[in-house]
Amino acid sequence: MTSDTTAQAQDEAVQLTSELIRIDTTNTGEPDTTVGERAAAEFVAGKLRAVGYETTLIESGAPGRSNVFARLSGADPDRGALLIHGHLDVVPADPTEWSVHPFSGAIQDGYIWGRGAVDMKDMVGMMLAVARRFKRDQVTPPRDLVFAFVADEEAGGALGAQWLVQNRPELFDGVTEAIGEVGGFSMTLADDLRAYMIEIAEKGIAWMRLRVRGRAGHGSMLHDDNAVTKLAAAVTRLGTHQFPLVVTDSVRTFLNALSELTGVEVDEDDLAGSVAKLGPFARIVGATLRDTANPTMLNAGYKANVIPSVAEAVVDCRVLPGREAAFERELDEILGPDVEREWITHLPSVETTFDGELVEAMSAAVVAEDPGGRTIPYVLSGGTDSKAFHTLGIRCFGFSPLKLPPDLDFPALFHGVDERVPVEAVRFGTRVLDRFLRNC
Template sequence: MVEDEVVRLTSELIRIDSTNTGDLATTVGEREVAEYVAGELGEVGYECTLVESGAPGRLNVFARLAGSERERGALLVHGHLDVVPADPAEWSVHPLSGAVQDGYVWGRGAVDMKDMVAMTIAVARRFKREGVVPRRDLIFAFVADEEAGGTYGSQWLVENRADLFEGATEAIGEVGGFSASLGPDLRAYFIEIAEKGIAWMRLRVRGRAGHGSMLHEDNAVTKLAEAVGRLGRHQFPIVMTDSVRQFLDGVAELTGLTFDEDDLDGSVAKLGPLARVVGATLRDTANPTMLNAGYKANVIPSVAEATVDCRILPGRQEAFERELDEILGPDVEREWITHLPPVETTFDGELVDAMKAAITAEDPTARTLPYVLSGGTDAKAFHTLGIRCFGFSPLRLPSDLDFTALFHGVDERVPVDAIQFGVRVLDRFLRTC
């Protein structure tokens, strides 16, 4: 049964180490997990294309299933094969165990996003075994390097192998279609229609080198620390985008909650754990994540650097940069390491109708809402090909599970019944979309 197979696939995928550190020298690479995926698809008759994307071991897998109405345009179903690092000492189970216990599949990638990869493989295998012909062509893409911005994955593929996406007009990927409890007997499924831009930034401050024992008025480390502190404490202004307004209006209609624009932070806080995600879509953010300075305890270095993870709302780039200059001051140099634009579409059309229908067929009391993702996905690359992108990796989750905290978190895990629900929804959706 496909429900049993998706649990097996999720567990086995997690056991294959595909850790992406963001550094080619220390990144494991996706080759082993890509070959596993190709083997599972090839076993039932798919002809897979394996493509190395710009560096050794960065392997991607593509397979296509022909539909009955090919003039409608193909649907791209994409997932990434890499995961972020995990420290086993911090976990209750080993992050590469793929353990199935206590009603969950545990391990790094359980929600980000080897669960969706497993659901996709399970449905693809079923379609091939049973001779299912979907309405439109399905392009299954399992790609490398999403966790480091897709330089050796989706971005490279779009620039060098656009032929692999021929005919694709719409796409579904990660971080959407999951449920959240908005009240007693009120379960809503959030479908991603937009995501903020990603801009990783390096800050650099120069000063005068010197001996650590002496008075020193031009210390690069001190100046950088002060600038990073100002930036880390700064709160950017609230900007209500159309997509966020649509989400909040939908929540208000379902729950009766009001979102006072004079106190939007306080109003959003009523959403509980969801407030962490929704709040990040109300404004730009700039979170310092790395510091680098010095080489000896008694030497004051001439240069100090910091890395900042910036997430920018649609239409805010110029205003964001002006605000940065005011916060950081003239002594701080800045450069963009990675710069990927925001992505946004509308919550309408046949594809959206098919998502809603597939969810309510399995959960008749369900409601669906569009939402904005504060993070980023491979949609940032695929939308440059004119592909309309959505986040739709369906999961029915327990009301007490803080789902968003599991992404890149300790003890990442996914409920067994959530992925079994998800594979049924995905099966219905891909047959009819």
């Protein structure tokens, strides 16, 4: 039977998620146009202080880039603390493309709508609701819990988690393990069987700028040294290149777990075909079988009739654990000697194993709320603040639990138009998170 305080926490999580979405925390990647993190941090800190927490609100390297920390003491102070982290910023959204305004936080048709609904104000709402419940009900967890609400994740964390780790490491004193995005959501395998995918590894992030130089000239004349032409050719070579299939230890663990659950053997001679059977989740899993390099930005010229001397492109590279040196060699071969390249952001891959008491506690919490659920490990093709926390020796997992409708294309909602999260998924996740943190 659901207690009154459990129901209250679930209701709060839904309402808090909606209210957080209404605070526009758009991170453009440019400090002058990034907004709202201070307002969101003050909102979170106020909610925590209202139930008795002492909070630390700190700016991470620039005005307005605000973060909130709160610690709840556990029964065994000698055990390593657990970090529960979520980011307050979101990527931009164009309201003209949406069915509802992206910062409305509308609750309708069984969903909470808006930018950040799945990335990741739903988890922030659940964290906040559970933290408040524990304080109100005077719950003492097995060990110290550190709740962290941070800035700038969507731009790599240089003015968020990375800055905090480098400049305020004492905030993480005693922390040995962490949970955050992106994992714990369900993938329906059969009517009575769901796999809850817990992230144990993520690819490295390498945002790269390419630069090609040529000879400036008049746009009306014959020209054999055009920087734009040379860059376009290089970007096309890179953007259409397919890097080799690589099955890392973490990916193999995922594939073995999936085979055990479904009884279907994964054909390593046709990995792409096997992964394609996962439906919408094939996009996430497929991207963990090889490195990727996707051109995302182009910049050249200043007038229609002037051939510029320099052309630039930005490429989003994601690199599998252990593939860094081979990836760079392959880049050199594809791009050739005329293309200069520099790293804008270069964050390493992160990897741990799927074992231990924390994993057992996650699995037990999921199964208690969904008897048809089973937890399996997976590799994230993107990147999270775990990259920063990992440098402190913290063992990081992606665990933001959601029980999803089988027909929902959940991966498409990350950074997508009409981003939304099911109300019942947030209620479920709140129950799982509550149960897990009582037994972690």
